[in-house]
Amino acid sequence: MKLACVVAAANLLLGLLCQPAALAQQTAPLLPDISIGIFEHESGSLEPAVEIAPGDSISPEAVRMTETRYIPMLLRYRIEATGHFGAVRVLPLLDNGAEVMIEGRILESSATQLRLALRAVDSTGRIWLEQEYAGSAISSESLNAEELIQDDFNSVYSEIVRDLEAALAPLDPAQRDEIRTLSLLRYGLGLVPQSFADYIGETPEGRMTVRRLPARDDPLLTRIEAIREREYLFIDVVDAEYSRFYADIKPVYDMWREYRREQADTAISRTEREATETSQFARGSYYALQENYNNYRWAKLQELYLDELSEGFANETEPTEIELSDSLYRLTGTLEQQYREWRTILTELYLLETR
């Protein structure tokens, strides 16, 4: 699938021309935005490859790659569903300008167990959560729940969301405002350290504070905001890509986990069957032939089913095209590579504009 994001130059120019909001007097809803980086997978959780046919198997790397995106996307939908937060985005890289950034590691992921290590920090350096979450799979489906946020590890995600809400609840409006202000200043610091370093202070405990604010009509701030808007353009593309990936892979991934559970059960029953393998039908009779053929047929269907799973996991990212003003930028590689490339382009654009 070719993904194209074409943005009219006028819209961008509008972004460039718009006046910066008065940082200290922003009246935007004080629901902090949350950025979730794609997760890392602990190397110890690799499961052996599942062979579909000779030389053809579902690679554990493909499943791991899926999980590093699937789990943060599911978390994103769960957080969004609360309505207590602003925009929730999944990003290929950590965002130094995020209001609240969630990083995660998958410590264990099997058909029956999920164990995650999460760290959520806001732009002031306040730690919202830093701990492990674990749970066992409970296959339950609620008819009232949205299909996208159904998962066998609902309890794990519910616990994370509860902890995030608990971290948000005590923050007063001034603290929430400070989170938003610092996120922009820190974004600026990443682009032009020499200009933004003076605005940000640090407490002895290592927390960031707003030392002073740029003027309301500071042209530097205007440019930084415009650049960030452009970054959001790409993030929206990424978001759409991850959403599509999630929607495509969710049924495949769900089937995969179900298959792994069944496989574990079948291994036990097969051992039992082999120990007492006798057919109730006379050898050579129609029913005996049927029984043998149906067993074989079942195994073949299972191979086919695994093959389809394998195709689902082999989902690859297509190049992204973004049009900015008169230039069309074609980004290739993984989304992580594209995001790095896009950030480089934005930095170069910024330097060009400020010469």
Place this chain on the structure above:
Amino acid sequence: MPEFFAFSRAFSCALALLSAVLLTACSSRPEPAPAEAPLRAATQPDLSGHWEKNYQLSDDFNNRFSLYIADIQRRFTAAQSRTELQVLGAMPGSISNDAINGLARFAEELTRMPLLEVEQDAKGIKVERENDFTLRCNYKDRLYTSSTNAFGADLCGWNEQRMLFQMSMGGGLGITHQFSLSADGSMLDLTTTVSSDAVATPLIVRNVYQRYEPPEQDYNCILTLTRSTVCSQRGTPK
């Protein structure tokens, strides 16, 4: 064409090896498959397309079964006179009517397959069949390939211009599907051989398929493990 003879010999050897393996594989657990053959040389016919059974050109099963029974009786009589019963039947001194009828009934059901859809490229071939699993052969650059699972083993590949799928299952059941294309490419011949170790003579059924253009379908149907054929409406917006 010496290369074809060499190829045929290689395939026959592989089949013989597989048969030997299957004898043990199906009675207990699967054994390793025989070594795979080297690169195939000839360009193979393209069997791709949608095929529907031509009943006029295909075997009438009742006729085929009558001929089969007549053949068994003829061979039985001849063998009886030569006291070679062991060669013919698993039960010396008699013919198992249950086994013959069972084999015939099973073969009749197996070979109904009114429609086939074949996809083929340089790497492999897929034959989708109604209400049965898809026959797949990932021959890539090989003459044939083999695999085993808990319930049997199979060998598939090109034997000259014919595509062969040979399967062997528990209980001494063996099935070979042999596909070949007519010279003008309009007909697909499918010869199926069904054998059982309870009956000395295999039953061979020949069906002929002709190309057809499938109508645009409103439903997309797939064969699933647990729910047999499941259909969903095409074009449903996401």
